[in-house]
Amino acid sequence: MTAFHFGDRQRRLFGFYEPAREDFTKVQAALLCHPMGNEQVFAYRTMRQLATRLVRAGFHVLRFDYFGTGDSYGDTGEGSFEGWCGDIETAIEELKDISGATKVDMIGLRLGANLSAQVAQQNPDEIDRLILWEPLAAGALARAARECSTDQVNVGPEMLRSDIAEYLARSSISGKAALLPPRTLLLLTEQPPSPVEFGSLAAEYIADTPAWIEERLTTGSIPAEALQRIVGWLQ
Template sequence: MVPFYFGAHDTQLFGIYYPPAGAGLHQEGVLLSAPVAHEHIRTHMAIRQLALALAAAGRHVLKFDYYGVGDSAGKSEEGDVARWTRDLVTAAGELKDISGALRLSVVGLRLGASLAVAAAGEVPGLKELVLWDPVVDGKAYLEAHRRAGGTTRPPGGIQEEILGYAFSPEMIASIEAVDLLAPHSPLPGPVHLALSEEKPEYRSLEQALATAGTTVDTALVPEPAGWEQFNGHDEVLVANAMVQAIGDRLTTP
């Protein structure tokens, strides 16, 4: 595994590249699009586990942090959906450049899945999208976070603190605008929904994608992640079955 920084000098992103195991020509790459804020911390180990499994199966893998998230440049309140969408496209180009992969799959988790949908048309050599428990409705997503852990506004400040992370008004507005059910053109590759539980919004998403002309299939892996619960920042997502299912889906010839 190779940690490095990439992108523009003043807005550098942190990534970790996992080269494929074994000899031979490896033409497949996988970009991992993680969540933001406290879900970024919760899912760190699961995403690392998935990266290792995919690399062991012969895939080039890049996991990265969005601007203002994790080890990338910027403060947590400085990100927004438009910037993060550009970050994903930048990361996809970086993965192709460092690996020589001809085709890329993008695995997005939670808000990272929503960003993958937004960026899909600009990802070079896109083969497919895997949407792991995607955020379908940005406004409902933020409201669930507020209910789970409360929200505060520092005295004299305009930004909001949700579950210990600062959200600027611009960030909040951009997340609230996320709506995967809105009419759109077909995505440039098939979509695989990887769901840890059944929800009406996921059934609606499957229908909306199909109506738009996107090829879509769904895998239900009953391993509820408790996205709308909050028991502390040290809570780690355990998703062994989901990691296995996604790994199998992306490495099956």
Template structure:
């Protein structure tokens, strides 16, 4: 496991490379994180998934989008369009590191929505796609974020901060800024229609039913090499003390690795 920086001087990204164990081959996977507090909660599970894939002979790259994690940029500078370009840079970086001609992409939540957009935009670079509980309808996700933040009152902490136009406008959600621009991008997400345009193998795994899921499941069931599974497990992106803090969804991770193989 090798941490390093890549990208451009203007857009410096932090990544962690997991080389294929046992010499490996040319199989490679880029992982796309969820957004905000969901990223914080799910990080441990995604590191474990990267380790499992490395043990199976995959070269794996995890990375932080610009304005998130240990990458350059301020948190209010993070946008979905910018993150999409970051995925492209991560793909090219992993191709250089691994010698692969193309990569598979695994995304969780917003990361899955971005992964689907990347597969539509760069079909020659991406060979297969794993969508883990993707955000299917962005407008519903945005309202879910606001409701969750409004419902979680912490003693001594006031209501969500509102940001000035100079800071991008919008408001804070679980400690992370949802600027006006980011809120607009969230609202515009429509993964259901994006998936219908993809020609590559797609595996979608979910731990809970949501609106629009049945349409995607039907779409994927008609394609060779694609599929959908609903697996009862913990939502790693949302921790509720003490029920699922730090829990790793081993069943989901093993199923993803199995499908990849």
């Protein structure tokens, strides 16, 4: 595993790259797009375990911190939806350059799923397969933003800046589902009490512990069945 910074001088990003354990005829590369804030902290072990499993399955894997988060450059308040989408595009090019892949697979969790969907819609020639793992629903975001009287919106266990929540609500996955890659998996680990608003995308439900919710003092649980399904779907 190699830890390094990449991107241009004004927007340096921090990432971990792991090459495939075995040589396969086809070069496969997977980009992991994290959630944000506390959800990223709680899901850290899960995303690392997912990377390990993908590497063993023959994938070159890159996981990284968005600008203004983690060990990447920038302050927390400098983050934006458009900027983070640009960070994913930078990570795609970096992963292709390191691995030699012509396209990449993307797995996005929570807010990372919404960002991944937006990037996939705008860069169809760069993405082979896409997994949207528990993305934030536009309807819930819109309602939360309308009812919020501060600059922070409560989205489940996480808080989002109201401007980002509003942008997410406008850039809904459901409204542009037809523009996503033909091979797209929408994965939910808990079946919601009401229909999920993701347009023509059919959700696959796997009963498992959410990786992004704190269960112990500092970490969330690893949803083994969900990880097995993700790796199996990509093979």
